[in-house]
Amino acid sequence: MSAPGVEIDRVSFGYGSTKILDDVSLRVEKGEFFAFLGPSGSGKTTLLRLVAGFGVPNAGAVRVNGRDVTDVPPWKRNVGMVFQSYALWPHMTVAKNVAFGLERRDVPKAEIGKRVAAALDLVGLGAYGERRPAQLSGGQQQRVAVARTLVIEPDVLLLDEPLSNLDAKLRVEMRQEIRELQRKLGLTTIYVTHDQEEANAIADRIAVLDGGRIQQLGAPMDLYDRPANRFVAAFLGTANLIEGDLAADGNFRADRFALSGLTVPKPGKACVSFRPHDVTLSAEGRNLAGTIQHREFLGGNIRYVVTVGPHRVTVDTVHRRDSQVYDVGASVGLSIDASQASVLY
DSSP states (O other): OOOSEEEEEEEEEEETEEEEEEEEEEEEEETTEEEEOOOOTHHHHHHHHHHSSOOOOEEEEEEETTEOOTSOOOGTTTTEETTTTOOOTTTTTTHHHHHHHHEEEEEHHHHHHHHHHHHHHHTTOOTTTSSSSSSSSSHHHHHHHHHHTTTOOOSSEEEEEETTOOOHHHHHHHHHHHHHHHHHOOOOEEEEOOOHHHHHHOOOOOEEEEETOOOOOOOOHHHHHSSSSHHHHSSSOOOOEEEEEEESSEEEETTEEEEEEESSOOOOEEEEEEOOOGGEETTTTEEEEEEEEEEEEOOEEEEEEEEEETEEEEEEEOOTTEEEEEEEETTEEEEEEEGOOEEOE
16 A cells, blocks of 8 residues: 555644643545544644644654654645745735745746746736735635645645635635645645535545544545534534433434434433434424424525424425425424434443
8 A cells, every 4th residue: 555645643742731632643645635624722723733844743653655754844844834824925926925935945046937937827826926915815815825835846735724814705716726726736635624614515534623632534424424423413514412312122212302213323321413404394293393493594494493392403494485484483393304313422
C-alpha cells in the first residue's frame, strides 16, 4: 500500500493539565478532500495547525506522504495553509502577494512570473494582478489567498474556516469553486469548519471532533444516517433524541412515547434518534398524539415543534402550494419511520 497523504498517529496536545487533543489517529488518503468538523473548542483547528507545523504534539506523530514531519518546521514541510483571515499584505499587489512564498524559496524571477500568472488564472483572477487587496471583494481576496497557497505546489492544502467571512450566497459559490479546483488538481486537502452543511457538501470524508477526540469518522451520508452517539446525531443536522427503554423485540417506550420495529443492538436503557423528515403528521388519533407548539415556514419545508407528553419532536414537512398546514395549538398524530431511526447508548 502507498503511504497516505497525511497520517496522524495517536496525537495528543495540551497546555499543562489542559488537554486540547487526546490520542487522535486518522489517515487522509492522497487526493482526498477531508474535513475536520466540530464546535468551537473541539480541537479541530489545533489539529490542522499541527499538520501545518505551527506546533509540536506532546505525544504521537504527524506524517505527510509517509515522511515523519512531527518536528519539521512549517517551511520545510511543503504544506500550504489558507487562513480564515486571508492574511494578505495590504501594501502589496495581488501578484506580489501570490509571489511572496516563491520569493522566500529563492525561485528564479522568470519562473515566479509564470507560476504567479498560472495560479491567478487558475482562480479566475488573471486580470487582477496589479490591484491591491482593498480593491477586491471578499470572495476575490479569498481566491488570492488560495492562489498564494497553490503557487508553491504544496503536497497538502490546508484550509482553516476559509469561508466564514463571506455572506451566505458567496459561501456556497466559493465552496463549490474550491471543491472543483481540488478535483481538477487532485490535491490532498484538509478543510476545517464548524458548519455541518459545508462539510457535508464539500468533503469525501469527515472526522467529527468534540472534546479533543474523534467522535466518528466516515463519509457524510454515513455519519448523517448512522450516527455513532448522541453528539454526532445532534451536531450533524437536526435530530430528535428520545431517552427510554428498548425491549428485545424492538419495542421502545418512554413517557407517553412508543415506537416499534427497531433493530436492537442490546435491550435496556437507550436513546432513539430520528430526523425531522422521517416523521409524518396527520389528523389527531393516529399513532402518537401530540400538540403543535411552534411552526416555521422555511420555503421548501415547514418545520413544526410538536409536544408528545414531556418530549419535543421536530417535524419537517415538504411545502407544496395548497398542502395541509397545521396551526399552533392543533392536535395531531405522528407516525415515525422506524427503519430510519438509530439506537444510541
